[in-house]
Amino acid sequence: MNRMILWGFALMALPAQAAIIDISPGPDAEEMLQEALILAEPGDEIVLAAGTYQIRNQLSLAVDDVTLRGAGMDTSILSFKGQTGGSEGLIVTGDGAILKDFAVEDTKGDGIKSKGVDGIAMIRVRAEWTGGPDPENGAYGLYPVQSKNVLIDGAVAIAASDAGIYVGQSENIIVRNSRGEFNVAGLEIENSNYADVHDNHLENNTGGILIFDLPDLPQKNGHNVRVFDNVSINNNTGNFAPEGNIVAIVPAGTGMLIMATADVEVFGNRFENNDTVNVIFGSFVEETDDDDYITHPRRVHIHDNTFGPSGTNPDDSEFGNVIREIVGVPVPNIVYDGVMTLTQYLTFGMKRDERHSIHSNDHGGQEPYANADFMGYFGLTWLHGVTNDPTEHKGDLQPLPPARVVIRGKDVSKTEL
Amino acid sequence: MRFQTLLAACLALLATGASADVNDAAILAPKPPRLLSEFGFFEDMATMSATAALAPYDITSPLFTDHADKSRWIYAPGPAHYQTDSVLDFPVGSALIKTFHYGAQKVETRVLLHQEDGWTAYPYVWNDEGTEAKLKIAGKDLVIATQFGTINYRVPNFNQCKACHVDGAKDFRPIGPKVRNLNMGDQLARLVQHGVLDRTEPDAPVTPDYRDASLALDTRARAYLDANCGHCHAPGLPADTSGLYLNWEEDRAVHLGIDKPPVAAGRGSGGLHVDIAPGDPDGSILLYRMISEDPGVMMPEIGRSVIDTDGVDLIRAWIRSLD
Numbered sequence: 001m002n003r004m005i006l007w008g009f010a011l012m013a014l015p016a017q018a019a020i021i022d023i024s025p026g027p028d029a030e031e032m033l034q035e036a037l038i039l040a041e042p043g044d045e046i047v048l049a050a051g052t053y054q055i056r057n058q059l060s061l062a063v064d065d066v067t068l069r070g071a072g073m074d075t076s077i078l079s080f081k082g083q084t085g086g087s088e089g090l091i092v093t094g095d096g097a098i099l100k101d102f103a104v105e106d107t108k109g110d111g112i113k114s115k116g117v118d119g120i121a122m123i124r125v126r127a128e129w130t131g132g133p134d135p136e137n138g139a140y141g142l143y144p145v146q147s148k149n150v151l152i153d154g155a156v157a158i159a160a161s162d163a164g165i166y167v168g169q170s171e172n173i174i175v176r177n178s179r180g181e182f183n184v185a186g187l188e189i190e191n192s193n194y195a196d197v198h199d200n201h202l203e204n205n206t207g208g209i210l211i212f213d214l215p216d217l218p219q220k221n222g223h224n225v226r227v228f229d230n231v232s233i234n235n236n237t238g239n240f241a242p243e244g245n246i247v248a249i250v251p252a253g254t255g256m257l258i259m260a261t262a263d264v265e266v267f268g269n270r271f272e273n274n275d276t277v278n279v280i281f282g283s284f285v286e287e288t289d290d291d292d293y294i295t296h297p298r299r300v301h302i303h304d305n306t307f308g309p310s311g312t313n314p315d316d317s318e319f320g321n322v323i324r325e326i327v328g329v330p331v332p333n334i335v336y337d338g339v340m341t342l343t344q345y346l347t348f349g350m351k352r353d354e355r356h357s358i359h360s361n362d363h364g365g366q367e368p369y370a371n372a373d374f375m376g377y378f379g380l381t382w383l384h385g386v387t388n389d390p391t392e393h394k395g396d397l398q399p400l401p402p403a404r405v406v407i408r409g410k411d412v413s414k415t416e417l
Numbered sequence: 418m419r420f421q422t423l424l425a426a427c428l429a430l431l432a433t434g435a436s437a438d439v440n441d442a443a444i445l446a447p448k449p450p451r452l453l454s455e456f457g458f459f460e461d462m463a464t465m466s467a468t469a470a471l472a473p474y475d476i477t478s479p480l481f482t483d484h485a486d487k488s489r490w491i492y493a494p495g496p497a498h499y500q501t502d503s504v505l506d507f508p509v510g511s512a513l514i515k516t517f518h519y520g521a522q523k524v525e526t527r528v529l530l531h532q533e534d535g536w537t538a539y540p541y542v543w544n545d546e547g548t549e550a551k552l553k554i555a556g557k558d559l560v561i562a563t564q565f566g567t568i569n570y571r572v573p574n575f576n577q578c579k580a581c582h583v584d585g586a587k588d589f590r591p592i593g594p595k596v597r598n599l600n601m602g603d604q605l606a607r608l609v610q611h612g613v614l615d616r617t618e619p620d621a622p623v624t625p626d627y628r629d630a631s632l633a634l635d636t637r638a639r640a641y642l643d644a645n646c647g648h649c650h651a652p653g654l655p656a657d658t659s660g661l662y663l664n665w666e667e668d669r670a671v672h673l674g675i676d677k678p679p680v681a682a683g684r685g686s687g688g689l690h691v692d693i694a695p696g697d698p699d700g701s702i703l704l705y706r707m708i709s710e711d712p713g714v715m716m717p718e719i720g721r722s723v724i725d726t727d728g729v730d731l732i733r734a735w736i737r738s739l740d
Contacts, residue, residue: 030555031555032555034554034555034556034574034576035554035555037576038554038555038574038575038576039554056558057556057558057571057574058577058718058719060574060576060577060580061576062575062576062579083712083713084558084569084571084712084722085558085571085712085719085722086577086712086718086719087712087713087718091576091580093576093579093583093587107713108711108712108713108714109683109685109712109713110681110683115655115658116587116655135684136684137683137684138683138684138713139681139682139683139684139685140681140683143681145658145681146657146658161683161684162681162683166681168658168681169658214680216660216671216672216677217658217659217660217680218652218657218658218660241683242682242683242684242685242686242687242688243686243688243689243690244678244679244682244686244687244688244689244690244691244702245679245682245683245686246678246680286678289671290671
């Protein structure tokens, strides 16, 4: 009897039969696909058969809990080569969206964007500009913004003119098992909280991994970002970002850049053959009048990473040249800008509860560390001096807790979706 | 009790002059009719003569949409309440109807319907004869010969409508019919008389018409930016991600774009460093994106395929005047 009642409840709780809507390539495919994306009911799956789809207008999904899947990131291809309308390839504003096994190519603007959603999964999707690095390419490949519960798993992003994988102003984020190549930034977490970035491969970008914070945005002062077990190597592609974008300042040959964020734990990664520097962290580099914005990083914890030869040929650009000039070549594995308030600089250094920690890294025989002392270099020249002792950072930092991501009620932190 | 409700409803219909011709069930139905004529908004489709129940209206400072003319009507089973904070609260069962046309050549009619669970919108595309319009959920690309030249006109799909017509809670909402946008000539009084607005006030606020050359440059420019950008670029709305807010109420220089570096513009920056460089229109990303027809660069992202040269002249003059 009890079981009967339970069954009854279970049936009542089920939504109406979820539908599967099949789409195949052809002259009407774009209209059919967009219509399906509009008319879908929660729980429905839209399935893209193998083939290349020529799409002229931005696609969009605003219904909750819809799955869009293809036959594979190299077989179901949405090509935006002839795009005439809308900027992104696909914009998602519905919660609980699952996107998997297809590709978005050659969009005029960003590849796939989600804005303001709770629950977005991009699994084995590819965003690529097929002509390779070009300032005319769209800014971001995979681009969740102002979203929470974000999963990017097994994805690929190639040749974005800003960041291949970019998560901005979001929280509860996992980016794993993914690849970024030939982008300006391979993978970027910006103004975001509670992110785990692990087991990704970043190669041949201008910069491999960027964790940073910008002023004057609705969400700022990001914190709690764990970056672990990634590989960031050979990121020596010349910076091709259009001027004006903050990422245009990143020197080619950067393994990782951390700027103005708090509680960043970097461990178990491999950095190698990044011609400017393996890892650099420091303060926001521009002027700002935003009083609520904290310009310097707090509690950066870099430990148990493996470093290979790097920093042998810093980029001939503003910041590349500054690094070359101040710390010399080869550039040590980890460079810190040494920027803090003038009072702190002249007295006891950073506030105790904001201090960083660098330890237990395998430096592969290179110079481990340099404090470039930008304040001395750019201002108080008579005080300028580079130091090379990572233990100058006296932070007492514990491991950060893992990020937790829940999509359609399922915790995907440990399991696949 | 039920009878009284019914009676009240009937009286309300009489009071507002709502016509039996309008298909109220179609406005409230979960699935939209396939043909525009099924709503019963027009007595004669070919001439677009609306039934008496529809109140025609204009707005003071309209959005540029590839030079299209716009004819607008309100259908409301009861009056909205006068208030100046937000869009008027037309009751459930209301419809906002807007036909885009080039002179006598009708292109599309968008209907916004106030249903039990909120507003929704559908685009209808007219046939070549201009006698009927068909539902196009996924929108449509059209090539139209106009006096402004050939225009690659995009009828937005449902989601593209929502890209602008959305509030902070992601609910669909009308944009235009605010008191300040409707306040022109005797229009507010006329809407009251028609029964779609409960009252008006002599000191009702007004959004300036940016086309009115007698107004101050700053006023005109801000009115233009509000009408053409502010429905997305405002706190809590779809384009707030970059922190550029162009709505009428914004007064912080950096959020208006003054010396503000771009955030996620990509090649939309055009190699320029700030949204608005005071005194230097050609050094301003805002203008660069207004004079582009490239979908990856241009602003607004949807709703136009050609450049609003009058708007560009206005914004150029305004940026030049800033210091």
